Amino acid sequence: MLETFSFNLPTRIEFGNGQIHNLTEYVRELGGTKVMVITDKGLNQSGIVEKVTVLLEEDGINFVTYDNTKPNPRDQDCMEAYLLAQQEQVDLLIGLGGGSSMDTAKAVGVLLTHGGKIKDWYGLNVLNKPITPLICIPTTAGTGSEITFFSVITDTSTKLKMNILDYRVAPKIALLDPELTVTLPPSITASTGMDALTHAIEAYTCNLSEPITDALALYAIDLIVKNLSQAVTNGQNLEARRNMLVGSLIAGIAFGNSDVGGVHCMAEALGGLYDTPHGVANSMLLPYVFEYNIPSNVEKHAVVAKLLGANTDGKTTEEIAFEGVSQLRELANEVGIPKMKDLENIKVEDFDYLAEGATQNVSAPSNPRVAKKEDYYQLFLKAYEGK
Ligand SMILES: [Fe+2]
Numbered sequence: 574m575l576e577t578f579s580f581n582l583p584t585r586i587e588f589g590n591g592q593i594h595n596l597t598e599y600v601r602e603l604g605g606t607k608v609m610v611i612t613d614k615g616l617n618q619s620g621i622v623e624k625v626t627v628l629l630e631e632d633g634i635n636f637v638t639y640d641n642t643k644p645n646p647r648d649q650d651c652m653e654a655y656l657l658a659q660q661e662q663v664d665l666l667i668g669l670g671g672g673s674s675m676d677t678a679k680a681v682g683v684l685l686t687h688g689g690k691i692k693d694w695y696g697l698n699v700l701n702k703p704i705t706p707l708i709c710i711p712t713t714a715g716t717g718s719e720i721t722f723f724s725v726i727t728d729t730s731t732k733l734k735m736n737i738l739d740y741r742v743a744p745k746i747a748l749l750d751p752e753l754t755v756t757l758p759p760s761i762t763a764s765t766g767m768d769a770l771t772h773a774i775e776a777y778t779c780n781l782s783e784p785i786t787d788a789l790a791l792y793a794i795d796l797i798v799k800n801l802s803q804a805v806t807n808g809q810n811l812e813a814r815r816n817m818l819v820g821s822l823i824a825g826i827a828f829g830n831s832d833v834g835g836v837h838c839m840a841e842a843l844g845g846l847y848d849t850p851h852g853v854a855n856s857m858l859l860p861y862v863f864e865y866n867i868p869s870n871v872e873k874h875a876v877v878a879k880l881l882g883a884n885t886d887g888k889t890t891e892e893i894a895f896e897g898v899s900q901l902r903e904l905a906n907e908v909g910i911p912k913m914k915d916l917e918n919i920k921v922e923d924f925d926y927l928a929e930g931a932t933q934n935v936s937a938p939s940n941p942r943v944a945k946k947e948d949y950y951q952l953f954l955k956a957y958e959g960k
Contacts (some may be wrong), residue, residue: 578783580830583743584709584720586822590811592750593625596667597632599746603706605665606798608636609658611678612669615641621712621753627823637661640673645734645844645851647727648691651680652956654697658685668709668744671765672716674850679724679742682707691726695735697935702741711742712819714755714804715765715852717772717825720748727845728898732843736935749822751815759805762817763908764852769821770904771836771855773797776827778866778873779834779939789827794880796820796919798904805908835862835931839949842930847918856910860901861919861956862940865948867894869941913957924953 587595600608608629614621615639629636639654658666658681666685668678682704683694694700709719718724724737757765776782777790797820803813839862840854867874875883875890878897882906885893913919928949933935937944944952 574787575781575783578785580783580785581740582720582741582790582826583722584696585746586720587746587747588749588819588822590750590815592748594628595754596625596708596748597634599708599748600629600634600665601705601844603708603745606635607661607663607704608634608665609661609663609681609811610636610638610667610669611642611654611681612638612640612674614640616640616670619756621756623882624753625667625710637663642670642677644673644850645727646673646680647729648679649729651677651684651691651726654710655681655684664705665673666705666707668707668718669712671711671713672718675711675716676724676726678707678709679704680726680737681705683737683742685723692728692735694737697738699737700741704741707744708746708748709899710748710750711754711818711821713757713761714754714814714821714849715768717769717821719744719749720822720825721829723829731843732917733930733933734845738935738936740882747822749886751811751818754814754818754824755809755811759808759840760909762808763801763805763910764850764851764856765821766797766804766817766912767815767905768854769795769824769857770797770801771825771859772828772833773820774859774863774877775833775836776824776831777877778941779832780941781782781831781939782830784928785825786827786831789823790804791876793820793827794877797824798881801904802907805823834940835866835937835944835949835952836916838931838934838937838940839927839952841934842927843919845930847915847916849919853910856905857913858956860905860954861952863901864895864898865944865952866940867891887959902941914959919957921957922956924950927953
């Protein structure tokens with residue numbers, strides 16, 4: 574845990590069922606006269622995009638929709654969205670969807686205000702002014718991107734995920750409406766929920782954890798563990814949906830102010846190379862990295878294990894911590910996350926490249942136990958073999 578710390582929450586949060594109906598009020602408040610809704614084709618086809626654009630239309634706000642966002646968004650996708658935004662003289666962005674849409678919207682905001690190419694802005698605090706005002710509306714309970722200061726973009730030249738890390742990419746408003754998440758299919762509810770759980774666990778256990786993020790992360794773990802299965806099995810359960818959205822939001826605030834660790838380092842390497850959905854990648858790797866990290870802080874891992882439902886009867890702190898590994902495996906199983914071996918495109922011969930990618934990740938120094946390339950290689954192998 575850090576000796577000294579700071580905590581930042583530059584994004585205003587508006588949360589509640591039906592909250593979406595206040596959208597145009599927020600657009601006007603932020604001075605938006607030409608809005609671009611950045612989203613994906615699936616959401617467009619599901620009718621959720623129309624639920625949002627009809628509000629803009631009825632209130633006489635000019636808008637254009639970009640619905641070509643892809644999972645694991647690439648630099649060239651961001652450039653395509655940016656060129657449209659520039660041509661349409663957009664002055665306010667709405668990121669509507671999962672992390673991919675919101676991260677693309679952040680990147681478009683960077684390009685609109687800073688120009689150049691997206692790779693010019695990778696890194697920590699490289700920006701020099703605020704980005705175009707951005708409202709983020711998550712339709713999954715997972716990424717936390719509505720509240721974080723990062724945009725994660727796949728660089729097509731290296732197939733590595735790169736980060737723009739800057740307080741200036743934080744959305745002005747995070748608008749969270751649980752009703753928008755009830756139609757999310759079970760498999761995406763499961764994978765995005767496991768992403769949120771990974772955020773909370775890594776925020777709590779990583780080297781940059783501090784008292785405020787610890788408090789938030791523990792609350793988020795508890796909420797997610799108690800509600801994920803219910804949200805997966807009955808998507809219409811609005812209470813479970815609400816709790817998941819609160820959990821992912823709070824996990825986002827926590828890891829945005831501390832960091833993630835080895836799970837994300839490995840998952841981002843996987844996602845960059847194979848386009849593996851981010852939450853699936855995290856979920857497949859989480860038990861193995863959790864197990865690897867236990868010696869770094871047995872007590873903290875035992876606290877997580879208890880929240881995961883570990884049996885504590887007659888067990889030492891260390892034994893309880895290791896119980897967390899099986900709890901994580903069981904939860905992933907229960908919500909239907911595939912095994913790494915079942916994903917046809919993943920090949921053991923790529924593990925060297927993936928391990929190198931994990932060591933280069935910007936969050937690698939935050940993992941609580943030092944992990945070298947060989948350690949990541951072994952972790953990929955263990956996860957693949959399901960040991
Ligand atoms: Fe994540």
